[in-house]
Amino acid sequence: MWRIFWSDAVAVLKDERARKSLARYFAVMEGKLPARFLMCKRVKVSVDLSASDEELWRAHERGLKEFRKLLSRIDAGKAKLEDLKQPETSLLGLKVELAKRILKSCHFCERRCGVDRTAGEVGVCGVGERSRIASEFIHTGEEPELVPSYTIFFSGCPFKCQYCQNWDISQYPKGGVEASPQTLAKLVEAQRREGARNVNWVGGEPTPNLHTILEALNLCEVSVPSVWNSDFYMSTEAMKLLFGTQDVYLTDFKYGNDECALRYSKVPNYFEVVSRNHRLAFADAELIIRHLVLPANVECCTRPVLGWIAENLGSVVRVNVMDQYRPEARAHEYPEISRRLSAEEFERALEIAREVGLENIIT
């Protein structure tokens, strides 16, 4: 049994700001409410899974409406998960089917490669049909409310962050070992029973592995908060499939403009996609937003990112302003980021957070 002896992880249980912005997460973590994916498994959808894509998406829309009603009833104490039967075709089962179809012309992320991953083709991320994991362990270095966090690192990533701390994971999609949904579900159940506060899907990037993750959740019978720890460059279709399955979106909002995103992560149309997905995620579940402050990028990235968050998501959303940038991987090819962040730059970032009105900052 994992014993929680990390002082921050204990102290956060009494942190009113954390509890306010992550109220449902705390309730699931403490066993007072069921994880969302379990409810998604109880929502019946009336559709034949061999129907057309259009029909399946229409059924998915209807299922999501039912899911939201069920969520309200369960959270208000008007219904209990254990009283609900598992239907023959559930909303989560439908999501698994839709994800498998997307794999045939992959558009899990906004790269929209269109490759058939079931036929051995790979796109920008290099991830094949079967997911591979570089490692999985109990992480004690995440935000205090998440620790101890059962963290699964998938190999491969659609981004090419030139300073990536996990370059050996993100840029080597064939690294690690193959992991089936069945294996992952068993691991998640075992780690939750041992006291993990959540399952934390990361990488690399979880997005290319959405089909595997949804199927693993569909097989998992234990209530465990699911944390989507991502670059947030998912397609709208992937976002829809995530709705109703994740308890916390642990987001990575790095860049305040497209030029920096293209220069440092080789990804186009960043701000529009990532800000859109933040809005969608905020409407669906709870958020912890990470912002890694980059050297020499406080005005062009930190200011617009923090300003956008305050303006669009409000002042109480939980934001982790991070100072741990290190010039790893290819950062030395970019003189302005080939150094650590200065104390002055980080202090300026915190000042900006205060100026824009953010009230729930983790530092």
Ligand code: SF4
């Ligand atoms: S997940 Fe990979 S293959 Fe699919 S669209 Fe994104 S980069 Fe391309």
